[in-house]
Amino acid sequence: MARQSAEKQANLGMSVEIEPMEAKSAEALPTGMGWQFEPKWDGFRCIAFRSGGRVDLRSKSGKPLGRYFPELIAFLASLPVDRFVIDGELVVEIDGRLAFDALQARLHPAESRIRKLSNETPARLVAFDMLMGKDGVLLLDQHLADRRARLEEFCKTIPANPRQFVVSPFTRNREEAASWLSGSGGDTDGVVCKRLDEPYRPGERAMVKVKRVRTADCVVGGFRYGNDSHLVGSLLLGLYNDNGELDHVGFTSAILDAEKPELTRRLEALREPPGFTGKAPGGPSRWSTERSSDWQPLKPELVVEVRFDQVTGHRFRHGTKFLRWRPDKSPSQCDFRQIGQ
Structure with a gap:
């Protein structure tokens, strides 16, 4: 149902109903070939939508986030691309480290407070999946390897602004991913594992997450x-x-x-x-x-x-x-x- 709804909305020029693909917990990284490993970021999961001059940010539960992050709305609206849907994570960095409490502080009813925080501690979107390309075609049925290639191609067409938008690193080497898990502290609390040959499955726990012990x-x-x-x-x-x-x-x-x-x-x-x-x-x-x-x-x-x-x-x-x-x-x-x- 989520995919049909997304396709219907896409035909209207704006989708706000693509549910994020989620992950099930595991004690260890999966073995075998065909896996992509990414850091599990310490932030708010977010799907970013752009259609013409309209930009929307949605939480994992589908609630709108745009009013809490006006600096990201402005940045995404300024990009020389009319249409896209990107899956990622909203984070805030202070003194070189991600600060989840600063992110939570954005969920405040006073617009003046939000504006103040957006200037003092601007948020960044860490992108890790492309769900709709700039041509307006949904990519949900494409394999992760193809969607990742489209995301990297997209990033080459927009101005670099690492303060507000970056692409999440990844590895397809299990040993390297295991080294991420063995680290202490840091900006991530684990690893997310995705099949390279799988489509995007909205609302399903089709990924694997392994948290750092x-x-x-x-x-x-x-x-x-x-x-x-x-x-x-x-x-x-x-x-x-x-x-x-x-x-x-x-x-x-x-x-x-x-x-x-x-x-x-x-x-x-x-x-x-x-x-x-x-x-x-x-x-x-x-x-x-x-x-x-x-x-x-x-x-x-x-x-x-x-x-x-x-x-x-x-x-x-x-x-x-x-x-x-x-x-x-x-x-x-x-x-x-x-x-x-």
Whole structure:
């Protein structure tokens, strides 16, 4: 249905209904021939449309993004090409590194604020697929190898502006892609794997994504009880900042039910304020919830190793995966240096 809708819209001169092709998770890079590997960028997925003087940016969910990124609308409208559809990622770079929190700050209702940010921290479109060429012909049925060639040909026809538009690098060498995964930190959090001989499949999980495995040793600065339960539901994690204060950085809730009674008794015996001496749960932030203040502070004695994907604003962006207790680690060793912050 998505493809038929896209073709119908293309005949009208503007498509806003091509769903992005998505990826399914895997633990390892695929083997064999015929794969293209690309960095998994730390930004907002975006499909950019141009038809005549009209430009549109759409998120992965189909919501319009143009009002939040006026500098990109202006740039794409200025290109000497009347029509195209490009799949890519919106990113913001600050001091040589991608800043996801700066990207999130764009989703603000005040136009004056958006204009200010667009001048101070302009966004860039990292293009990785061509879905419609400048001739107005949809390329969804063409193989990735052909679509990539069309994207590179397109880029030769427009003025170079790496500040606002670049083409994502790629490799067809699995060993090189594996080296991307082994890196620590950086602007990407994994690798996206695509078949060279496959068409673009809107809305389908037809790609493979492999995330970089990153771990950190964290102090357990507090815990929360589970909903309607007297047993532990999640552990609150902390890292020491440069001032020697313990900042709250996230949580982990991957605790086996069989272990909860004994762990709850262990944690309750360590209850002692303040728990976190720096940034604490319940402070004003976009992560706050109605339960943010409902937590129990602990003596900073327990250390756990967790797996995480990305860090934004000195916090784990998502919940972490509990790996193991680290009785061999001193809490004082758990600082931000191990996650590159």
